[in-house]
Amino acid sequence: MEPTLNQITDWAHEAGAILRAGFRQKFAIFHKGPIDLVTEMDRRSEDLLLERIRTTFPDHAIFSEESGRLNGNHASQWFVDPLDGTVNYAHGIPIFSVSLAYAFEGELRFGVVYDPIHDETYAAEVGRGATLNGVAIHPTQVDRMVDGLLVTGFPYTLGHPDKPDNLDIFPRMARRAQGIRRLGSAALDLCYVAEGRLDGYWEVELQPYDLAAGVLIAREAGSAATRLDGDTEVLTPPCTIVAANPRLHALMLEVIQGNS
Ligand code: IPD
Ligand code: CA
Ligand code: CA
Numbered sequence: 465m466e467p468t469l470n471q472i473t474d475w476a477h478e479a480g481a482i483l484r485a486g487f488r489q490k491f492a493i494f495h496k497g498p499i500d501l502v503t504e505m506d507r508r509s510e511d512l513l514l515e516r517i518r519t520t521f522p523d524h525a526i527f528s529e530e531s532g533r534l535n536g537n538h539a540s541q542w543f544v545d546p547l548d549g550t551v552n553y554a555h556g557i558p559i560f561s562v563s564l565a566y567a568f569e570g571e572l573r574f575g576v577v578y579d580p581i582h583d584e585t586y587a588a589e590v591g592r593g594a595t596l597n598g599v600a601i602h603p604t605q606v607d608r609m610v611d612g613l614l615v616t617g618f619p620y621t622l623g624h625p626d627k628p629d630n631l632d633i634f635p636r637m638a639r640r641a642q643g644i645r646r647l648g649s650a651a652l653d654l655c656y657v658a659e660g661r662l663d664g665y666w667e668v669e670l671q672p673y674d675l676a677a678g679v680l681i682a683r684e685a686g687s688a689a690t691r692l693d694g695d696t697e698v699l700t701p702p703c704t705i706v707a708a709n710p711r712l713h714a715l716m717l718e719v720i721q722g723n724s
Contacts, residue, residue, distance in 0.1 A: 465521065466540070467566055469589050472576045475516045479509040479562045480580030483547060487581065488556045500620035501550050506530055509546035509562060517542055529673050541567045543676035543699075548577075549649035558582075563651035565676035567699075575677030577651045586655040588677075588684035594658055601659040603687045607711040609640040609719065612663040615653045617646055619669035628668045628704075636719050637666070650705075654678025657707050658685035664708035664716050668692065672699040679705070688713035692720050 483505055492504040510530045517526060521542075526534040528544035542565070547553055549560025558581040565575040577586040586601070588594040594601050606612050614637060621627040638644055645662065647653055650670055656662040658681045679698055682689045689707040690696050694717055698705055706716050718724035 466568070467521065467574065469574050469576070469587055471520070472564055472566060472574050473578075473585060473587055475513055476562045476564050476576040476578040476585070477580075478516070479512050479546060479564075480578040482509050482512060483553070483560065483562065484580040487553065487558070493554050497620055499551075499622070501554050502530060503547070503550060503554055505553065506547040506550055510544060513544050513546055513562075513564060517544075527673055529671070539569045541570075543567070543673040545651060545673040545677075548651040548674060549647075552648040557648070559647050559649055559652065561649050561651045561655075563673065563677045565673075565680060567676065572676060572680040572699075575680035577655050577677050577681060579652060586658065586678075586681050588681040590680065590684065592684070594681045594684035596655075596659055601685045603657055603682070603685055603709040604660040604663050605709060605711075606663045607709075607715075609712075609715050610642060612641050612708070612712055612716075613643050613645070614641045614664045614666070614716075615645045615647055615656065615662050616665065617648070617650060617653065617667045621669055628702075630668050633666070633668075633720055636722075637716075640719055640724075650674040651678040654682045654689070654705075654707055658682040658687055664706070664712050666692070666704075666706045666716060666720060668702075668704045670703040670705060671701060672703060675699065675703055675705055679707070682707045690717075692717070 525538040545563040
């Protein structure tokens with residue numbers, strides 16, 4: 465049995481309501497690493513989402529941020545980020561989302577990213593376009609780097625000698641772009657590109673659950689979304705991502721690869 469977009473949207477809304485109720489309230493914060501946080505609210509949101517998925521689809525595989533991989537290699541695969549933007553959330557900054565995606569035999573079928581503070585629901589079904597609160601969305605037509613307002617992020621492994629940190633790419637992009645933002649939610653970064661609030665996004669060292677829903681939304685809106693080497697297989701860790709309208713995407717790849 466397959467889920468429906470309405471079902472996934474309802475679940476993202478339920479999880480988002482938990483996050484909204486807890487925002488700027490007292491909640492426990494734990495460290496997964498020196499700068500990598502998880503809050504009590506990440507866990508409560510994830511508990512709700514896993515309960516919904518497992519009750520309805522007990523045999524489906526799930527890859528979720530706080531519980532890891534469940535049910536192995538089933539053809540039906542869920543990607544769950546119960547709170548994308550945890551550092552913002554912990555600081556009371558209202559930029560975060562719930563990100564939920566479903567894939568069948570490796571193909572992304574449904575993706576929902578819900579921002580509960582602004583009540584903005586980004587949703588996509590493969591082959592049927594992407595929407596914000598039910599209205600079709602599309603990326604900008606910007607085709608010069610100098611006109612592009614870009615967004616990026618930096619990994620929690622920053623400073624690790626063996627991990628890419630994005631600090632090499634950042635100055636090259638900064639010298640060419642109109643501006644660069646760091647908003648703190650990869651899922652929303654992708655949705656803002658899909659909708660045309662921002663022109664382009666790139667990042668390194670992500671996980672499939674950061675990207676899955678946002679990538680489907682971006683592609684269904686009309687954006688190109690690939691790894692930094694141009695490969696379209698973006699859900700194999702360690703994940704990298706470049707997303708923009710196809711012309712700006714090609715220019716961003718040139719800058720990232722050092723050819724421009
Ligand atoms: C993080 C956010 C952030 C990105 C990090 C992610 P989290 O996810 O998406 O924007 O730069 O790499 O890990 O920890 O808030 O779910
Ligand atoms: Ca995340
Ligand atoms: Ca998270």
